[in-house]
Amino acid sequence: MAKEKKSKLSKIVKEFLYGMAAHDTARFALKTRGSMEHLFILITMGDMLGVPILPPYYSLRLLPYVVPQISTWKRRMLREKDFTDTLA
Numbered sequence: 170m171a172k173e174k175k176s177k178l179s180k181i182v183k184e185f186l187y188g189m190a191a192h193d194t195a196r197f198a199l200k201t202r203g204s205m206e207h208l209f210i211l212i213t214m215g216d217m218l219g220v221p222i223l224p225p226y227y228s229l230r231l232l233p234y235v236v237p238q239i240s241t242w243k244r245r246m247l248r249e250k251d252f253t254d255t256l257a
Contacts, residue, residue, distance in 0.1 A: 210235055210242045218246060 213231050215222045217239075 206238065207242055207245060210238060
């Protein structure tokens, strides 16, 4: 019983410290990673939107790796942007 309470308390303390110290950093890292992935897809598959940056040969070589992300990328790139989006 006492062992169970200690483990529960240590879990609570760990989660609290994570929330104070690392949660914001982890969210920022995920946001940055998403932005970099979308930029990479724009550079490689930009001709889908009319922005030819790389020759089609390289785009076709990378296509199998990019296919799972194309639908969300298109949705994000073609979404209307507002002034308030930059503040978030």
